[in-house]
Amino acid sequence: MFVINCPFCGERDQSEFSSGGEAHIIRPKQPTELSDDQWAEYLFMRKNIKGVQFERWNHAHGCRKWFNMIRDTSNDKIHAIYKMGEKPPIV
Amino acid sequence: MSKELRVNSKYIDQTTRIPFKFNGKTFYGFKGDTLASALLSNNVHLVGRSFKYHRPRGIMTCGSEEPNAIVQVSNDPSLTEPNVRATEIELYEGLEANSQNCWPSVNFDIGGINNFLSPFLPAGFYYKTFMWPASFWEKYEFFIRHSAGLGKAPTKPDPNIYDHQYAHCDVLVIGGGISGVIAAKLSAEKKLNTILLDDKKDLGGVSIYNNDDNFKINDQNVSKWLSNEIENLKKYPNLSIKTRTSLAAFHGYNYLLARENLTDHLNVNDRKDKIRQRLWKIRAKKVVIATGAIERPLIFNNNDRPGILLSSSIKKYIDYYGVKCGTKISIFTSNDSAYETVLSLYKNGVKINSIIDIRDKSESLIVKKVQDIGIKIYWKHTVVNTKGYKRINSVELMKLNEKGTGVIGDKINESCDCLGISGGWTPMVHLFTQSGGKLEFNRIDNMFIPDENKSPSEQISVGSCNGDLELDDIIKKTNLKTKEFLDINTSIFDSLKIQNSKEKNKKNIWLLPSDKALGKTKPFLDFQNDSTAKDVKLALREGFKSIEHVKRYTTTGMGTDQGKLSNMHALGIIADTTGTNMGELGTTTFRPPFTPLTFGAIVGRNVGQFFDHTRYSAMHNWHETNGAKFENVGQWKRPWYYPKNKESMHEAVQRESKAARDSAGILDASTLGKIDIQGTDASEFLNRVYTNAWSKLQIGKCRYGLMLNEDGMVYDDGVTTRLGENHYIMTTTTGGAANVLNKLEDYLQTEWPELDVYLTTVTDHFSTISICGPNSKKIVNKMIPDLDLSDQNFPHMSFKNSSINGVRCRVMRISFTGEHSYEINIQSNYAKNVWEMSMEAGKEYNITPYGTETMHLLRAEKGFIITGQDTDGTLTPVDLQMDWIVSKKKYDFIGKRSLYRSDTIREDRKQLVGLITEDPNEVLEEGAQIVEDLNKKPIEMLGHVTSSYFSPNLNKSIALAVVVSGKNLRGKKLFVPMENKNINVTITDTVFYDKENKRLNA
Incomplete structure (x- = not known):
């Protein structure tokens, strides 16, 4: 169980958080203009990387804020945590 | 306790004698003993039977690595605990322990016959034997289940x-x-x-x-x-x-x-x-x-007899517990540490027969001391066999050849009643x-x-x-x-x-040679699961290469001890046989827990009422007092129905449903999720999350909304009311409340941070009393005389701020039953009072409290869906025949694009329909399958029943169902095949009652 440094609350146990999957998938501004394939790409396709991955996390049992995390899925090392809308730091 | 087997020890309290029971017989030990040390002091070595061959087994170690001495503790059906290591049980008064895996007793075990059948029970025996004929599996399973498992699980709840x-x-x-x-x-x-x-x-x-x-x-x-x-x-x-x-x-x-x-x-x-x-x-x-x-055992023929212990354990029993493991002990070793045991035993007057050492020699001080005492050491010898069925009585040894791969010379017989073995350390x-x-x-x-x-x-x-x-x-x-x-x-x-007086000089032979062929010997690796070196070699011959596969095929290391003692030997034998380097071979995975944990420790206090939160509405006491039966909805306890005079559920629901349509019914709707939505972009937000349009909803009006997932499937529904220019209150389903809030927050925070919208959950803050039926208006009028309830002032789908006895409340005129109805939302701490006032005001109209079952029946009569019952995450609004609620004009909303994906526009999707049974008294089972052709095999399933009731208002059975292409099949006759009969049904419209919605304004 990791310790996650919530950008709003500080360090908390992982049990307070829920994972929201891959980060930086932006909802298309004009979905109606997309082909089925393009929409499916947004809707269904997710990477599942063994290694460094960009993820969304939510402090579900805390401040309920969403934020982003860069995590290595092979060893659970958290490289960076940054707020929604911020550019991912280079790690 | 046998006095001959006890010596003085300062580590335990030898002044306090403690009685205990083992296999029903009373023994004595000292305070500070473990069950194992106490048994040894009573000269009891045989404590259990092995898993597969039911061979007699004794205490082998003094710690958590013990493979053999695992016992069932306590005879109390709620406290009994299987597979406890006798080496870890501290002796206490009242201890009752029993041997496992033997019948009728550890001394005479019928299963011991397996030992003689062992040539026919090699690794993979079960896999190979019980595969055919396949139809016999059910018979095989019965017997396999009987012989599986070691101890017995408790049969009553744990009171600890x-x-x-x-x-x-x-x-x-x-x-x-x-x-x-x-x-x-x-x-x-x-x-x-x-x-x-x-x-x-x-x-x-x-x-x-x-x-x-x-x-x-x-x-x-x-x-x-x-x-x-x-x-x-x-x-x-x-x-x-x-x-x-x-x-x-x-x-x-x-x-x-x-x-x-x-x-x-x-x-x-x-x-x-x-x-x-x-x-x-x-x-x-x-x-x-x-x-x-952990000290390693040595792997040689018949290395599992009672009386064979790790050398370091014999040392702990004599030095710490003051217990002699035998009176004539032999030691078999590959390194210096066994000589410490020899010196401890010698100091305490125990006779040491001989030492068998696989090394050529050792120059260390400690070995020299042992030699000086005059104990016979057989250098470069190995044990090739042991004798004694329930207790070792002798060992046979032979000289090792130059490479240590075989034995030479004559067989020497040494009698002993205990053998200490030491193969180095892990x-x-x-x-x-x-x-x-x-x-x-x-x-x-x-x-x-x-x-x-x-x-x-x-x-x-x-x-x-x-x-x-x-x-x-x-x-x-x-x-x-x-x-x-x-x-x-x-x-x-x-x-x-x-x-330090020891030398690091040691010799390592994973599998010691014998004068007999491997196939004729029993060198045990996993003592608990009875897997031998022979089994590991067989697995390799049969093509298993990965150590993880060999482990599972032979079950080496899969007992409750997880192979702590001799996993290493198994790896060593694999490496030797295949010519691999052990480092490259690696180990099997060590997974937690290190030693077995009780379920009690894992769940802690989270049992019974603390297992999960239980949520009660503010009126719960009233429901209880008035005999309600409750239904679990998410974490909520909701009144299910209110039986009167020993009514059955069916009778109560029929009465409640009739009363609600004939005069007046009252429902506790407090558990529906309530989300307060405020901000200048609140209307825009609703436009994006619901399928229908919200910008033009006037202040004081209510609207039903359907929420989709981004994949176009129906997610939740409920009525949202515009309280002010920038202020709404949304209701969600009871079970979906938390998820809906999370989802909305997700979109607000991550996709649309530019929107000025704030969400607050107010589910618990307000309680909701729903009063419906043709007399509901008169009842509400009695309660709130100041409120103008005329259709002009307070039409269907509108809301008024009001107050009851000075307490502010929100009254909505909305209906989930199709009847003229009102929902009173009031601060929860006043809700029970207002509920009682409603009952009082409705008395003359026979106001009838009804529960979730009647609510479900009434809404089914009207064809209203319940998300999660009629939907299952695979239905679009079009599938539900609810196209009317999907805005064609809005540019976008969650899930809109998915509604015209190639899959969602298919005509042959499952669609929501009504079903009428040919026999009006036949009520379908929810979940029952619907078919068209009973003769075509395999029978093609067209769909299933999602809701089904007997309607007292229509006096016939009604059901909702999802059926492939159901929308175009109105009037079609289909079958619902049940165990004993096929029920004839006809597809109908989903609305069964008051199709013109006249009753809303009645």
Whole structure:
């Protein structure tokens, strides 16, 4: 169980958080203009990387804020945590 | 207790005799004994039968690695516990223990016949034998299930109290042996907040009973030096010592679980109302693992007889417990450490028959001392067989050939009643690997040790778990490593004078040769699961290459002991046979828990009513007092129906449903989720999350909304009311409330942060009383006379602020039953009063409280869906025939694009329809399948029934269902096949009652 440094609350146990999957998938501004394939790409396709991955996390049992995390899925090392809308730091 | 088998010991209380029962017979031991040491002192070696061959087995070790001496503790059906290691049970008054896996008794076990059948029961026997004919499996399974498993599970709930507790510390030291004590002292000295754990009742490990003059620290016996150090530890307020606490799991980020035993050592009568076990959840900044090493057995023919023990265990039994494991002992070894046992036994007057050593010689001081005493040592010999069915009575030995691959010369017979075996040591690297660490193979000592460069977190391993087996190495390296790890500058342990009399010289042969062919011998590897070296070799011959596959095929290392003793030998034999290097071969995965955990410790206090939260509405007491039966909806307890005069559920629901349509019904709707939505972009937000349009909804009006997932499937529904220009209140389904709020927050925070919208859950703040039926208007009028209830002022789908006895409330005119109806939302602390007022006001109209079942029936009559019952996450609004609620004009909303994906526009999707049975009294089963052609095999399933009731208002059975292309099948006759009959049904419209919605304004 990791310790996650919530950008709003500080360090908390992982049990307070829920994972929201891959980060930086932006909802298309004009979905109606997309082909089925393009929409499916947004809707269904997710990477599942063994290694460094960009993820969304939510402090579900805390401040309920969403934020982003860069995590290595092979060893659970958290490289960076940054707020929604911020550019991912280079790690 | 046999006096001949007891010697003096200062480590246990030999003045307090404790009676206990083993297999129904009363024995005595001393306070401080384990069940194992007490049994040995009574000359009881045979304690159990092995799993597969039912061979007699005895106590083999003195710790958590014990494979054989696992017993069933307690005869009480709620307290009985299987598979407990006799070596870890501290003796207490009232202890009842029994042997497992034997019938009728451990002395005469019918299953022992398996031992004679063993040539026919090789590895993979079950896989090979019970595969055919396939149809026989059910018969095979019956017998296999009967022979599977060791102990018996309790049959009644566990009355004990278990606890969980969190702990945070700078340094956690695991293991209170000599290296753990040194590390803990260094850490405590540095003023670090430190926790020291040990699974035994006292600190000190094996060194605490090392009184041998061959080993000294600063000219003191190791035991004396260490007990002084332990005494000194007590002065540190920043050091917390927990004994009887076993580390169970080491997870990432230095998160560890440890189980503390609080009452298992107490007399049964002293345990009342005390917490039995506490599971510690520890978050440590740094971890020092000092878990020691386990002595290895040697693998030779018939190495499993009762009376064969690890040599180091024989030493602990004599030195610590004051128990002789035999009166004529032989020792079989590959290294010097067994000679310590010999000296301890000799000092206590035990006759040592002979020592069989596979090495050519040893020049160490300690061996010289043994030679000086005059004990016969057979150098370069090996045991080729042992004899004695229920207790060893002799060993047969032969000389090893030059390479150690075979035996030569004549067979020598040595009689003995106990054989100590020592095959070197296996560092306990389990915790290191659990935490994600990688091991390296030390070829000189033939052991896996932690690879320091591949440590996954802030941790070190010190002492013999790091592969340092000699006293001087252990102390010096522990001191240096800990100081560096904790960044400490102290010299307290720097200049200790250490005397060690052993040599590192050892010889390693994983599988010792015999004069017989391997196939004719039984060299056991896994003592609990009865897998032998023969089985491992068979697996290799049959093509299993990966050690994980060999493990599963032969079940080596899969017992409750997880192969702590001899997994290494299995690996060694695989490596030798295949010509692989052990380092490349690697180990099987060590998974938590290190020793079995009780379910009680895992669940802690989260049992019974604390298993999950239970939510009650503000009117719950009223419902209870008035005889409601309750239904679980999510965490809520909702009134299901209110039986009167011993009514059945069916009768109550029929009465309630009729009353609601004939006069007036009242429902507690408080559990529906309520989300307060405010902000200048609130209308825009609703436009984006619901399928229909919201911008034009006037203040004071309500609208039903349908919410989709981005994949176009219906997710939730409910009525949302516009309270002000920038203020709405949304209702959600009871079960979906939390998820809907999370989803909306997700979109607000991550996709549309530019929107000025704030969401607040107010589910618990307001309670909702729904009054419906043709007389509802009169009742509400009696309660709130000031409120103009005329259709002009207060039409269907509108809302008014009002007050009852000065308490503000929101009244909505909305309906889930199709009747004229009102919902009164009031602050929850007044809700019960208002409910009672409603009952009083409605008395003259026979106002009838109804529960969820009637609510479901009434809405089904109207064809209203319940998300989660009629929908299952695979239905679009079009599938539900609810196209009318999907805005064609809106540019976008969640899920819109998915509504015209190639899959969602298919005509042959399952669609919601109504079903009428040919026999109006036949009520369909929810979930029943619907088919068209009963003769075509396999029968094609067209859909299933989602809701089904007997409608008292229509006097016939009605149902909702999803059916392939159902929309175009109105009037079609289909079948619902049941176990004993086929029910004829006809597809209809989904609205069964009041199709013109006249009753809303009645």
